[in-house]
Amino acid sequence: MKKSVNESKIPARTVERLAMYRRLLSGMLESGCETIFSHELASFANNTAPQVRRDLMAIGFSGRPRCGYRVGEMLACIERVLGGGFGRRIALFGVGNLGRALLSHFAYQRGLTVVAAFDTDESKLGRVISGCRCYHLDDLPERVSVDGISLGIIAVPGSAAQDVADAAAAAGIRGLLNFAPVPLRVDQSVFLEHIDITAALEKVAYFASSK
């Protein structure tokens, strides 16, 4: 066995789609919708009915033929799976425009909570933005233990990103989402996801041209 992993590992793409289903389903529940068919959810999520059923199969959730799936139960099941990890308390690194956008994006979101923001710009220290207090990067180790932070979002300029990643890893953070336009080197024990905005746009440009 190569890595030590939890049993019943869910495919990466499925995890991403489950997060989207969750958003859609909470909206539906508020609208009073109680059941949904796989083809309906698929149409809301821009994918196919078999894909939805596969995803639900992966988390062991069942519906009933002719009746579809119960929205409330599906939502609860997805939250049990996605929320099942140890930590969902997040540090944000970099309080520029992107950082502030992310703070407001996650401000009223359940489950994933940004509990502290970090910057090296003196003028930002102590400020509270979207309900989140800013600290100096040097305070990270303290906040990690006090606030129980286990994940981080990197929204600093590329030139600072590797240093931040190193500091985060040293402080015991277990997962990082990187928005900086540089590939980061992190230890095996840290899960790293890179959102490469330029690459994404480059992809759009390339495939939009071949249509």
Place this chain on the structure above:
Amino acid sequence: MKKSVNESKIPARTVERLAMYRRLLSGMLESGCETIFSHELASFANNTAPQVRRDLMAIGFSGRPRCGYRVGEMLACIERVLGGGFGRRIALFGVGNLGRALLSHFAYQRGLTVVAAFDTDESKLGRVISGCRCYHLDDLPERVSVDGISLGIIAVPGSAAQDVADAAAAAGIRGLLNFAPVPLRVDQSVFLEHIDITAALEKVAYFASSK
């Protein structure tokens, strides 16, 4: 044949990595580095040597055994492939924190140019941010034809995203990069890429827990 596509289509993931290689290679070229081995580029890009060679194979670029690849030639080849589409002039929708972050991100980038920003907030109209002028969304059709815009980035709140996508499609935009937290419906003729920030973080949380 299901879709009408350009010949010699490059795999999606490869296109994304090529964009990253380009960034890395321009940096190297400025540092005076003339040749590079696949395993070196792989190490900078956080992937493997065979992966790099496959990617280069996809664009028909060759190196020489023992000598590696010529950095300048590789860069030129990548730019020929990525820049080969019809249009790389971009509209930004939404001039909030995220929009401004994206404007500065693309401000001094070659190839992909954000030539106009759109918002419905009166206070932003006419302003120039990171060298890009803000217009009302109603002016989109005019700017598309005047400025030759073919791609769009959606950075508006979820509640406005579908309307913006519809306006963009109606104005003749061929590719969209969506940052809003809602799946969008667009015509087959428009290439759509969704960057789902919540889903990405949810994925980090999930896989960081199982390490």
Place this chain on the structure above:
DNA sequence: TAATGTGAAGACGTTCACAGCC
């Protein structure tokens, strides 16, 4: 010998097709 180029295998993800069950 130390690198590239590439067929073949393997892992992963999606779609199909249909059995089974309200």
Place this chain on the structure above:
DNA sequence: GGCTGTGAACGTCTTCACATTA
């Protein structure tokens, strides 16, 4: 009949192994 659940086929992406080349 109309929907779910799922084995099997299919397609895409990554890795391996090694022939090839300077």
